[in-house]
Amino acid sequence: MELNLDSEVLKAYGYAKENIKITQIGTGLINRTYLLSPLSEKKKYILQNINTSVFKSPQAIANNLRSIADYLTFTYPEYLFIKPVSTTNSEEMAHIHHEYWRMLPFVPNTVSLDVLADPKQAYEAAKQFGKLSRLLNDFDAKTLQPTIPGFHDLGLRYEQFALALSQAEETLKDEAKAQIEDALAHKYILDYYTSYSHRTDFPDRVMHHDTKISNVLLDTETYGGICVIDLDTIMPGKFISDLGDMMRTYLCAFSENETDLDKIKIRLPYFEAMIKGYLSEMKSILTETEKELILFSGKYIIYMQALRFLTDFLSGNKYYPISYPTQNLDRTRNQFKLLHEIAANEKELQDIIEENLV
Structure with a gap:
């Protein structure tokens, strides 16, 4: 146009x-x-x-x-x-x-993809995000300003959910009853993160915070990674922000707008490619605590996004654009299904991580 x-x-x-x-x-x-x-x-x-x-x-x-x-x-x-x-x-x-x-x-001769079509693309994208973090390993993240304060702060997102729940209309709470129960049942993810958050080997790093596939430029012919783009959200954060967001957006063939929950499945080849690409750059600088939390990063970000969609539904759909009244509730169901899929495949996913940490 x-x-x-x-x-x-x-x-x-x-x-x-x-x-x-x-x-x-x-x-x-x-x-x-x-x-x-x-x-x-x-x-x-x-x-x-x-x-x-x-x-x-x-x-x-x-x-x-x-x-x-x-x-x-x-x-x-x-x-x-x-x-x-x-x-x-x-x-x-x-x-x-x-x-x-x-x-x-x-940047000429490059392409930005909206959808992953091959595990190689997941590998190249994860490698590029990992490379940027590795190159900035000695940069003082504290000198950067938060461009969206609290963006990946799960504690804040849970507080916002709790407030929305306390103020929501009864009809909305009835409609979202199962998802509210899911949200409350998974609060252990926040508690688990809090137990790690003050460890000295869990540092703030320079993170992109929005690692979907469209934020990487790939070579138009080879699909080799060229560079990372859309840097508005680059700011201090934990490594789980970038890796977790990749898990949330790379592992399933369908986005959060898919309403057929039977389609929400983990693609193991994409997970393996993503882990290989990311760790090819980051393995040498990740601390022992960070290595422990690799798979947890996916749970953290997926749970946080489920809370955000549910909070918006309970608040009257004020933040995320919708095309029908219950779309944010459907998005919540979608994200909780993805979270359950990670739990169902946890052993195999963790085995892949361990193989690539050797």
């Missing part, structure tokens, strides 16, 4: 409507994304409008990316880190009419 943008946005980067082609691209739910093709250049660019209802401090994103880019340029200059293009005023973002815009270089 070709369209026009505010000329002031283009002007901030030295372009005019007359000398650039603009196409809206991407399937992300947060930021609006455009491909810019200057008529007088061979290079192309990605332009994104930052969603300030989600990212309330866009400057925190800019500061984080600048710090990481400076570090990687100095320590690993060969690594492809997608650094924002400066405006004509040498700023990381353009602030136009109360909106924030960011321009990034377009």
Whole structure:
């Protein structure tokens, strides 16, 4: 879809409507994304409008990316880190009419997938996310600002669920009775995490926090991993955020919107490929506590996402977009089924992990 943008946005980067082609691209739910093709250049660019209802401090994103880019340029200059293009005023973002815009270089001969179609793709994606964390192992994560405070804080998400449950209409609680029971029964996951959270060998690291397959660029021909993209959520966190989110989104062939729960199954070849890819980069730096919690990371993130969908349903569907009234409840059922599938396959999954830790 070709369209026009505010000329002031283009002007901030030295372009005019007359000398650039603009196409809206991407399937992300947060930021609006455009491909810019200057008529007088061979290079192309990605332009994104930052969603300030989600990212309330866009400057925190800019500061984080600048710090990481400076570090990687100095320590690993060969690594492809997608650094924002400066405006004509040498700023990381353009602030136009109360909106924030960011321009990034377009990486040619790459593809961003919406759906995994082969275990090799899971391997390459997991390897890229692991590589970024490994390269930033000596970077001080405490210098980064949270771009979404509490994003993967399971304690916070449980508190939000408990509050929504206490305030929900009786009809909604009746409809979600089985899922509420599931949520309460799995609180042990939060308790288990809390028992580990203060260990000295469970460090905060630089985490991406949104490791779905579409946030990795792969080579268009070989599907080899090229680099990680969509870095708005890069901030301090535990390793379980990235690995757990990969488990949540890579292991089943169907997304959280699938309502036929018989289809929600663990794909063991994808799990094995993902673990091999991630540990090929991270095995050397993971602590003993982190190694203990590899499979738990999937339980943590899946449970957290189930709570978030259930909380939204009980609160009247205020956060996640829905196409029918009970969609968030269906998403909750989906995520709890995935959590149960991990439990049902736990021995085999743990065996795969142990084999790749040797």
